[in-house]
Amino acid sequence: MKATEAQIEIRCTINSEAQTLHAYPMERLLDVLRSQLHLTGTKEGCGEGECGACTVFINGEVVNSCLLPVAQVEGADIKTIEGVANDEQLHAVQQAFIECGGAQCGICTPGMVMAAVNLLDRNPNPTEADIRNGLAGNLCRCTGYMKIFESVVRAKQMR
Numbered sequence: 001m002k003a004t005e006a007q008i009e010i011r012c013t014i015n016s017e018a019q020t021l022h023a024y025p026m027e028r029l030l031d032v033l034r035s036q037l038h039l040t041g042t043k044e045g046c047g048e049g050e051c052g053a054c055t056v057f058i059n060g061e062v063v064n065s066c067l068l069p070v071a072q073v074e075g076a077d078i079k080t081i082e083g084v085a086n087d088e089q090l091h092a093v094q095q096a097f098i099e100c101g102g103a104q105c106g107i108c109t110p111g112m113v114m115a116a117v118n119l120l121d122r123n124p125n126p127t128e129a130d131i132r133n134g135l136a137g138n139l140c141r142c143t144g145y146m147k148i149f150e151s152v153v154r155a156k157q158m159r
């Protein structure tokens with residue numbers, strides 16, 4: 001980052017709340033979420049767009065927040081893992097991850113949950129292949145993926 005680069009003001013909506021951010025234009029959305037807004041549910045795995053741990057929704061689309069300069073979210077509607085539950089009620093995907101043991105160390109879990117929520121929003125009755133494709137952008141070092149897969153199947157049944 002150049003020393004001369006000035007911070008800018010960015011207005012957006014995060015988890016249904018209007019926010020005004022002050023950040024350097026090329027700061028990563030991931031860092032602004034975690035350090036400025038303390039939304040630390042969004043994780044950093046690779047930092048290179050490979051693992052999906054940093055997944056958020058921007059205007060309903062799945063985005064790797066480690067790759068996105070915060071200047072690009074002006075006017076955007078952002079949802080993070082903190083916005084997935086409905087008040088005190090966990091999302092079906094979150095509940096299913098608990099019931100099926102879909103989380104171990106937890107680093108991949110927020111991104112996996114976001115990917116699964118997006119999949120079920122787009123396709124409420126996915127096939128096994130659809131589920132595998134829906135999770136293909138997210139890596140996990142711990143689970144061997146079967147319990148995550150079972151969690152999404154369970155969430156589909158719960159909905």
Ligand code: FES
Nearest residue numbers: 045046047052066
């Ligand atoms: S931390 Fe963003 S894709 Fe891995």
Ligand code: FES
Nearest residue numbers: 105108140141142
């Ligand atoms: S639970 Fe550890 S990386 Fe997935």
